[in-house]
Amino acid sequence: MIEVSAKLIGGPIFMPGSKIGCCITFTHPPLPSDSRSQSNSDVLENLAWASVQINCLCLTNDNINFPSVMCVTKDEKYLGNSETSFAPCLTDNGHVVLSTKPKILFCDVGLSPGENKSYLYSDTLPNDAPPSYKGHLVKYAYKITVGMQRLNSPIKLLRVPIRVVVIHGLTEGVTCENSIDLSPSNPFLESQYKHEECDMALQVLQNITAKRSPNFYNITNSRGKVARFCLFKQAYRLGEDIVGTFDFEQTDVSCIEFTVSLQCEEAVNKDFIAASPRPRKDNVSIVSYNTQHQFCANTLKSFLQLAIPLNVTPAFSTLLVCVKWRLHFEFVTSTKTSGERLDETKEGTCWTGPEHVDIETMVWDLPIQIYPSVPSIANDPHAQTRITIVI
Structure with a gap:
């Protein structure tokens, strides 16, 4: 044995x-x-x-x-x-x-x-x-x-x-040819170029995911402005939190509730889908991970915080499949004014919500970039x- x-x-x-x-x-x-x-x-x-x-x-x-x-x-x-x-x-x-x-x-x-x-x-x-x-x-x-x-x-x-x-989009061109050591080398010693190339890719990854550049989005439907959303950065690493804020002030449409989901979109190249007499869309699969749901009627501001799991796969693309990440928003809005907001100067005033509210639902997808964490x-x-x- x-x-x-x-x-x-x-x-x-x-x-x-x-x-x-x-x-x-x-x-x-x-x-x-x-x-x-x-x-x-x-x-x-x-x-x-x-x-x-x-x-x-x-x-x-x-x-x-x-x-x-x-x-x-x-x-x-x-x-x-x-x-x-x-x-x-x-x-x-x-x-x-x-x-x-x-x-x-x-x-x-x-x-x-x-x-x-x-x-x-x-x-x-x-x-x-x-x-x-x-x-x-x-x-x-x-x-x-x-x-x-x-x-x-x-x-x-x-x-x-x-x-x-894999660091999608960063593995090509992250090294500089001028940085290669042209001095005489010992053929019996292992080349350090591969290690330098990997370290440089990790450095580029840290620089991209560390940048905080707030992006503002005006979310509207056919009736007007629903909300203003701020996402603090576009590139994230596995294990980080996606943080953003909602601003419902100075809007034309009253938002009653919203749901935000972190979704992974898996799309197979249509050239490799088996032929079928019936049209189908089985070359795309969407999986939701973390979700945040909140009622926001008469709310002026709200926030978003979604954790990115460590065990998921960042975005990548091959000849067969392409994987992307996005934030999927669902807003429930009212077609009419759902009541006046409380006035802070009118103490003792009681506000009663309507018994029935006519609503509409709208969806919006915001692409984001997810990169791997440092292996260590x-x-x-x-x-x-x-x-x-x-x-």
């Missing part, structure tokens, strides 16, 4: 272009103290080989024709089977859209009772890697697969899930980063 464990270095969240590290340990548990003494050849556990690879699988529903140009592997039925060859995705559902080159950890290793050996696996994610995403129409899932085989035994796989976040902040300290199997 051999116990195999894999532990991620630096947490389970990574960015394209960053290096992924994983420590893989093979342990032969010590024999019980009351066991009979045996020769070394009888208790020695042998492993023929072990290899590691990173894969990204894309899963879609039945109404989507997956584009073949996004697949990076050929038909895997010619690769053999899972018992004789290392094919990490052979038995998985979905399409392989990213696959790194397999790296061999060792060949022909023997472990005595109580002995363990550790190996450090590292690889760099491509800059064009899609993010981890779990939508209604499309899903992207990453995993590090460790394949190993004992002598005269089938292959065993240890899968370690990871999360990849987004990493959950309680997240499971070590996975173990016994072979």
Whole structure:
């Protein structure tokens, strides 16, 4: 019996272009103290080989024709089977859209009772890697697969899930060619350019999301002005609060209540939707997360505060799907004056609301930008980063 464990270095969240590290340990548990003494050849556990690879699988529903140009592997039925060859995705559902080159950890290793050996696996994610995403129409899932085989035994796989976040629109052109060091370099030392590129992208991300530039919007319908909305900034990071204010003074229409929802819009490229005799709109999925509802009749000012969950996926776009974020507003307005506001100078005056109010409903969508948090902040300290199997 051999116990195999894999532990991620630096947490389970990574960015394209960053290096992924994983420590893989093979342990032969010590024999019980009351066991009979045996020769070394009888208790020695042998492993023929072990290899590691990173894969990204894309899963879609039945109404989507997956584009073949996004697949990076050929038909895997010619690769053999899972018992004789290392094919990490052979038995998985979905399409392989990213696959790194397999790296061999060792060949022909023997472990005595109580002995363990550790190996450090590292690889760099491509800059064009899609993010981890779990939508209604499309899903992207990453995993590090460790394949190993004992002598005269089938292959065993240890899968370690990871999360990849992408800074949409910032990965291109964030570096300057003039900043590349042209001095002589040591070919035996690892290049720091990739690390500098990732650090620069994070710096640009912090600069964009830290800017506070209030934007004002006059919300109107066919009868006139309903409210004035102020959003303090347009770009947010995961885990931040979306804060805004409503001003109902100097309006033409009385607003009775409003609802604001944080929504994610998932749109699949229409070119990949399966043909149907009936027109349909199943290429778009909208999911609401946090919602704020408030009655605001005779209210002069109100506020908005919505938290962005840490486990959602920021905006991104691939050949197959485009994900955007927005604030969805719903206003319930009165077609008539619903009564006069209380006058602060008239003490003791009683105001009675009408028994029946004729209302109208209007909706409005405001696009916003959501970016990932810095991986060191987004990493959950309680997240499971070590996975173990016994072979």
